[in-house]
Amino acid sequence: MTLGLIGAGRCLAQNPVIAIEAARLIDGTGREPIENAVVLVKGDKIEAVGRRNEVSIPAGAHVIDLGNDTILPGLIDAHAHLTVRPDVRGLQGQLDGMAQPGGQQVLRGVRNIRTQLLSGVTTLYVVGEMRNNDAYMQEAVQAGIIPGPRILPAGVFITTTAGHGPRESRVTNGPWEMRTLVRRNAENGADHVKLTITDRLRAGPRYGAMLAKGESNFTREEIQAAVDEAHRLGLKATAHANGESIRLALEAGIDSIQHGNDLTEELMNLFVKYKKGFVSTYTITFQTFFNEWGFLDNVAGSNQDWNNHVRDVLVRVRRENAPVETAVRARHKDLLQAHRKGIPIAVGTDSMSGLLPLEIENL
Ligand SMILES: [Zn+2]
Incomplete structure (x- = not known):
């Protein structure tokens, strides 16, 4: 399963921070997948990647929950x-x-x-x-x-x-x-x-x-x-x-x-x-x-x-x-x-x- 940030531009105009949550994340470095992952995106930059309990999501962030999907790099x-x-x-x-x-x-x-x-x-x-x-x-x-x-x-x-x-x-x-x-x-x-x-x-x-x-x-x-x-x-x-x-x-x-x-x-x-x-x-x-x-x-x-x-x-x-x-x-x-x-x-x-x-x- 893959994720493209299509249409993210519209959200960004309203809210500068997006938090993407998913069951797991593969970062492409060869490391083990991260379970219960969060990716924090600010503007056009990824600010943080980690487990849900390690990344603090700022108040007011736009949260996208992908459920059981897996996040991969492009x-x-x-x-x-x-x-x-x-x-x-x-x-x-x-x-x-x-x-x-x-x-x-x-x-x-x-x-x-x-x-x-x-x-x-x-x-x-x-x-x-x-x-x-x-x-x-x-x-x-x-x-x-x-x-x-x-x-x-x-x-x-x-x-x-x-x-x-x-x-x-x-x-x-x-x-x-x-x-x-x-x-x-x-x-x-x-x-x-x-x-x-x-x-x-x-x-x-x-x-x-x-x-x-x-x-x-x-x-x-x-x-x-x-x-x-x-x-x-x-x-x-x-x-x-x-x-x-x-x-x-x-x-x-x-x-x-x-x-x-x-x-x-x-x-x-x-x-x-x-x-x-x-x-x-x-x-x-x-x-x-x-x-x-x-x-x-x-x-x-x-x-x-x-x-x-x-x-x-x-x-x-x-x-x-x-x-x-x-x-x-x-x-x-x-x-x-x-x-x-x-x-x-x-x-x-x-x-x-x-x-x-x-x-x-x-x-
Ligand atoms: Zn060819």
């Missing part, structure tokens, strides 16, 4: 796309979405980020949008025009011709073009940059078929140039990378890996060596079976309904598709091994809006 979606809705067309469906006019994309995005907020997500680490849609949406949230989590924009995907990403972004080639796009993204308000190193669709008459996982679309010097330029400008760089290309990215000084599928013992040891982590994205791997957005739009009464519904769908898909089940089990084994090696693992929805709770369950 969640971070570490692989967020704002504007797409994945569907049974898989990656092609996402790319089609990001090829639409900006207005259509952003309108869908407004709904998506509201869903994210209602699932307890308060920060979106964006990993690629087109035409700076993420920066515009960040502005709109900051200005209070639309509800949404804090948005950390990545700007336009950094990818190569015939690489992985929307067609409009597949134009960057060679070290200097990499540097130019990093600079342009920085100028347009990016918080970090995203390189999509692996998983391209086969171009030409065979467009639509995926090339082998782990094959890099970038040369080593292209990755190096993008990472160096990002660092020179004070930005972090993250890379969509699976299999052997993870090595290229880590050796170039990348700050984090997105997905990080097809791990080997050797690749895991590189994560340890370079002290880097990866972002697990579970629900998106079901996208070619996924046609459930109508449930979210028309049936679900809460985000919990949404997660319960999708959980059932995924269980059914796994039961009915042996190769999917095998892949999920293999991935679970890798995640456990990576965790035992002390590799930091974050979670991301990769545009499966509202499903971060399922991503956390999967870990």
Whole structure:
């Protein structure tokens, strides 16, 4: 169960102190949960957190009693796309979405980020949008025009011709073009940059078929140039990378890996060596079976309904598709091994809006 302080602004105007009470609180530090917890909020600051008998609630405070619920810190979606809705067309469906006019994309995005907020997500680490849609949406949230989590924009995907990403972004080639796009993204308000190193669709008459996982679309010097330029400008760089290309990215000084599928013992040891982590994205791997957005739009009464519904769908898909089940089990084994090696693992929805709770369950 999660709590977002939605609408708290109205209470704050009338009363400067809010006391939130709940059966328990998990503070996110790894400490034991606090039973019978109180959180004292003054203005936009948390003043105190503790057991009900340890925190004195000032007279006149606005008390919100959440009963048997659990309070958590705001969640971070570490692989967020704002504007797409994945569907049974898989990656092609996402790319089609990001090829639409900006207005259509952003309108869908407004709904998506509201869903994210209602699932307890308060920060979106964006990993690629087109035409700076993420920066515009960040502005709109900051200005209070639309509800949404804090948005950390990545700007336009950094990818190569015939690489992985929307067609409009597949134009960057060679070290200097990499540097130019990093600079342009920085100028347009990016918080970090995203390189999509692996998983391209086969171009030409065979467009639509995926090339082998782990094959890099970038040369080593292209990755190096993008990472160096990002660092020179004070930005972090993250890379969509699976299999052997993870090595290229880590050796170039990348700050984090997105997905990080097809791990080997050797690749895991590189994560340890370079002290880097990866972002697990579970629900998106079901996208070619996924046609459930109508449930979210028309049936679900809460985000919990949404997660319960999708959980059932995924269980059914796994039961009915042996190769999917095998892949999920293999991935679970890798995640456990990576965790035992002390590799930091974050979670991301990769545009499966509202499903971060399922991503956390999967870990
Ligand atoms: Zn993605």
